[in-house]
Amino acid sequence: MRPYMFVILLGLCLTAATLTETASATEEPAQESQGGGSFSLFMLVRPLGMATLGFVCGTFAVGLFRRKLGRRFLKIHLLLAIVAVILGLTHGIMVLLLYG
DSSP states (O other), X not given: OOHHHHHHHHXXXXXXXXXXXXXXXXXXXXXXXHTOOOOOTHHXXXXXXXXXXHHHHHXXXXXXXXXXXXXXXHHHXXXXXXHHHHHXXXXXXXXXXXXX
8 A cells, every 4th residue: 555545544534533523422312303414514623623733743743754764755744734734724714704
């Protein structure tokens, strides 16, 4: 498996775990009895921020240990940085639109 695929899969797993945790924590018993669930963009703000923080920390760690890890990890560092910027911009736009 290529190293960048591992990073993408790890990020997706972390994001899915935080989304699942947030959805189950905010779910009310009244919604279950009605038979319908509602989806809100407000539920995505916190997990998106946590995923962004995770990718920023991962980018920092890979950049910090680049001398020990070798030149091939610069590609992983760049990929993590791009994903972190995209997630950060998406998180920021959602915060401004939903709470501003």
